[in-house]
Amino acid sequence: MTPRTKEQNEEIRLRRLAQIRKAAADVFLNKGSLLEIRDVAIEAGLGYGTVYHYYSNKGDLLHDLLWDALERVGGAPVAPHTSTSGEEPANRPLAFASAVDTRNLAVADFQSGSHETTASAELGPVAAASVRLLQLWAEDHALYLLYKLALEGFTSLPEARSTKLTAAFQDEVLAPFAALMDTEHAADEDAASGGNVAEQPYRLQRAEMLLAALVGCASLSMRREKLYEEARDIVRFLKL
Structure with a gap:
């Protein structure tokens, strides 16, 4: 299999981040501050380790989610x-x-x-x-x-x-x-x-x-x- 290019890896990273943040927003609306990384992984349909690779705590995830929304x-x-x-x-x-x-x-x-x-x-x-x-x-x-x-x-x-x-x-x-x-x-x-x-x-x-x-x-x-x-x-x- 041909290795992915740097550009392809970056595209995958950005797509994954968007997927995680969208799931986090949906979970936060239902659970508020009780949100956990595991909840986000389930909502996003991703493994816990995958989400944890990008966000090891919910504070950073919420912070990035809000800044991303503000920029959009x-x-x-x-x-x-x-x-x-x-x-x-x-x-x-x-x-x-x-x-x-x-x-x-x-x-x-x-x-x-x-x-x-x-x-x-x-x-x-x-x-x-x-x-x-x-x-x-x-x-x-x-x-x-x-x-x-x-x-x-x-x-x-x-x-x-x-x-x-x-x-x-x-x-x-x-x-x-x-x-x-x-x-x-x-x-x-x-x-x-x-x-x-x-x-x-x-x-x-x-x-x-x-x-x-x-x-x-x-x-x-x-x-x-x-x-x-x-x-x-x-x-x-x-x-x-």
């Missing part, structure tokens, strides 16, 4: 925008890709057989972003876990690690989401009081409360494995 989130929600060529910007953040383009939500409705295309087209940027975010949580539990633990202050991690993650989450997710909320509020209020916006702590607090509400509402639907289908119902319930 990619930062900010943006206001509805399409380039002059009609194509979507290539650097759209993952967590809000297509979220604020309500036409994409309408297309998704049509493809899934839904009759709610009109309602989708009428969603504002914050509501549309929230729907897409809920749907992404349904598809990728690591993203949901990132938001949930971030809003709890990453208390499952040592302070040195939680402090860095909290700061990064605030810069990459919370602050941009607050800016999106400001944009919609300014449009609704028609001028935003001479261009002034709320003080930074209050802006972040509003964004934090909204995300916390989404996390809380998502929990029940996620346990029923209905979060993707019920995303719009949650947003309507929150009157976004």
Whole structure:
């Protein structure tokens, strides 16, 4: 048998890490801090020794899982925008890709057989972003876990690690989401009081409360494995 190349070994390593982290996110949602490496191995369908080779303790695994999720989130929600060529910007953040383009939500409705295309087209940027975010949580539990633990202050991690993650989450997710909320509020209020916006702590607090509400509402639907289908119902319930 021909030996694997360095590139092939690296591809296998990255694929294995992704498999382990996905399994860890699923297990953590059910068991929380009671998660053990053996649980992750069972969920991933891998041998205990294989998982232990990559992660000898659950603290390192959770830490890497959260950073990986944060990197994949990619930062900010943006206001509805399409380039002059009609194509979507290539650097759209993952967590809000297509979220604020309500036409994409309408297309998704049509493809899934839904009759709610009109309602989708009428969603504002914050509501549309929230729907897409809920749907992404349904598809990728690591993203949901990132938001949930971030809003709890990453208390499952040592302070040195939680402090860095909290700061990064605030810069990459919370602050941009607050800016999106400001944009919609300014449009609704028609001028935003001479261009002034709320003080930074209050802006972040509003964004934090909204995300916390989404996390809380998502929990029940996620346990029923209905979060993707019920995303719009949650947003309507929150009157976004």
